[in-house]
Amino acid sequence: MKIKEVNRLTLIWGGLSGEGLSYLRNKANKNNFVVLVPENRPYLLGLNYNIPLLEKEKIALVYCTDNMLGFLFYKRKIEETILFCKEMAEREVLGICGSLYVALLSKLHDVPVKVFLQGTVDFSGKDKDASALQGKKMVLDEDSEWVEKGSDEMVSWEVLR
Amino acid sequence: MGLSPLTYPVKIKGNYLEVLDETALPFEEKYLKVRNLKEAMEVLGSMKTRAFGQVLLFFYSCVLFDDFAIDEIVEKFKKTRPTFDFSLLGRILKEETKSRVSLKEAVAEFVTAFDNSRRDRAKRLADILPCPAKILTICNVNAELIYLYEELKKLGKEAIFYVSETRPYLQGTRLTFWELRRSEVPAYLICDNQAASLMKDKKVNCVVSGADRATRKGDIVNKIGTYSLARLAKYFNIPFYPLTQYPQDIDVETIEIEERPKEELLMFVEGDFDNLKTVYPSFDLVKREFITDSILLVGSNLDI
Numbered sequence: 001m002k003i004k005e006v007n008r009l010t011l012i013w014g015g016l017s018g019e020g021l022s023y024l025r026n027k028a029n030k031n032n033f034v035v036l037v038p039e040n041r042p043y044l045l046g047l048n049y050n051i052p053l054l055e056k057e058k059i060a061l062v063y064c065t066d067n068m069l070g071f072l073f074y075k076r077k078i079e080e081t082i083l084f085c086k087e088m089a090e091r092e093v094l095g096i097c098g099s100l101y102v103a104l105l106s107k108l109h110d111v112p113v114k115v116f117l118q119g120t121v122d123f124s125g126k127d128k129d130a131s132a133l134q135g136k137k138m139v140l141d142e143d144s145e146w147v148e149k150g151s152d153e154m155v156s157w158e159v160l161r
Numbered sequence: 162m163g164l165s166p167l168t169y170p171v172k173i174k175g176n177y178l179e180v181l182d183e184t185a186l187p188f189e190e191k192y193l194k195v196r197n198l199k200e201a202m203e204v205l206g207s208m209k210t211r212a213f214g215q216v217l218l219f220f221y222s223c224v225l226f227d228d229f230a231i232d233e234i235v236e237k238f239k240k241t242r243p244t245f246d247f248s249l250l251g252r253i254l255k256e257e258t259k260s261r262v263s264l265k266e267a268v269a270e271f272v273t274a275f276d277n278s279r280r281d282r283a284k285r286l287a288d289i290l291p292c293p294a295k296i297l298t299i300c301n302v303n304a305e306l307i308y309l310y311e312e313l314k315k316l317g318k319e320a321i322f323y324v325s326e327t328r329p330y331l332q333g334t335r336l337t338f339w340e341l342r343r344s345e346v347p348a349y350l351i352c353d354n355q356a357a358s359l360m361k362d363k364k365v366n367c368v369v370s371g372a373d374r375a376t377r378k379g380d381i382v383n384k385i386g387t388y389s390l391a392r393l394a395k396y397f398n399i400p401f402y403p404l405t406q407y408p409q410d411i412d413v414e415t416i417e418i419e420e421r422p423k424e425e426l427l428m429f430v431e432g433d434f435d436n437l438k439t440v441y442p443s444f445d446l447v448k449r450e451f452i453t454d455s456i457l458l459v460g461s462n463l464d465i
Contacts, residue, residue, distance in 0.1 A: 039328070041328065062439060068441070101357040102354070105389060108393075140187055143339070
């Protein structure tokens with residue numbers, strides 16, 4: 001699709017949960033919108049976990065890589081962000097790799113963020129860092145130790161509100 | 162420190178061009194023969210070469226495939242890669258040939274001068290980066306970060322790079338991370354979305370990128386993902402320095418942002434994606450307000 005063809009996007013980050021799907025289903029019944037599914041590196045949760053769930057529910061979606069989000073925010077294509085986190089605490093939430101990136105870009109573009117607990121995602125067998133894609137090595141063996149692990153990230157509620 | 166193959170990814174070899182196939186890196190250093198303009202368009206369109214490589218490809222095509230006028234070659238290059246300013250390259254080439262005996266001589270001198278200017282630009286950037294320099298970067302600037310590292314070391318500044326993988330084409334992983342590591346430069350590879358976390362944890366203290374286009378107002382167009390880095394850097398009070406050349410008196414919003422095909426977005430992943438809807442803008446706009454300072458190539462601030 002061309003950028004000019006996409007509008008009214010709801011960005012999701014992290015693994016969809018039943019509660020999140022229910023929210024999107026209800027929203028789809030009332031509004032015309034499209035779910036924006038970024039790939040969620042390093043795990044590719046977007047491609048391998050979220051897309052099959054959304055397709056099963058027949059919820060309209062469009063896929064992109066994580067680094068395209070800034071451009072889509074800049075172009076005012078994103079109306080809402082839904083962050084699926086692993087844990088919620090009084091002062092912050094714990095989300096997968098990239099949660100802070102998404103939360104801050106939302107904040108900086110005045111896009112509201114809704115937070116749900118993440119679904120039960122099996123991370124075993126998924127890529128752990130940028131050295132591989134679907135298990136396929138993208139760096140030379142001797143450089144493998146020079147790769148940052150994809151760690152969970154804390155995001156304060158201050159950023160999310 | 163040896164010369165990176167990405168320093169001159171396109172070379173003129175008698176009656177053909179030798180093009181480094183950047184899509185085969187880092188696992189294979191393979192060179193393609195380009196014998197005519199049609200083949201040149203194929204390597205350009207399939208992104209076998211890009212950035213400085215596409216500049217060299219353009220200039221050398223003008224030298225070798227002289228059954229086409231420079232303006233015809235400009236049009237073909239523009240049609241294949243619409244965001245990059247090949248019209249400007251055409252104007253530069255015509256200007257250069259005014260005072261030279263031959264096109265070949267003009268191109269050879271320009272290429273040498275251009276690389277010298279890139280070394281100079283790296284030196285000027287090294288002067289202003291902090292010590293230690295903890296540099297976040299994106300995509301690939303054809304060996305200029307190696308020049309930067311050399312200049313930082315000359316100044317006694319410790320340096321470490323964090324390279325954003327640059328999905329979907331992975332220029333960060335396959336080109337920048339590879340060329341820095343093969344030169345034994347300290348460099349870590351990260352997922353594109355780890356930038357904010359790195360900034361928050363103070364693992365990086367500056368951001369350096371290339372720029373495919375620059376305007377006189379100070380705005381730039383660069384690889385997709387650059388805007389996010391610039392915006393986040395501003396939020397964390399981290400300086401953002403794009404390496405720029407030939408700023409033009411145009412409105413950045415009028416520059417066409419190339420959108421690449423779905424097959425390329427998904428080229429490194431496997432699955433059945435026939436019905437999947439995707440978007441793939443391949444460049445970002447970054448406004449002046451998010452740029453600390455553009456490090457301009459000396460001699461490129463011209464009215465052409």
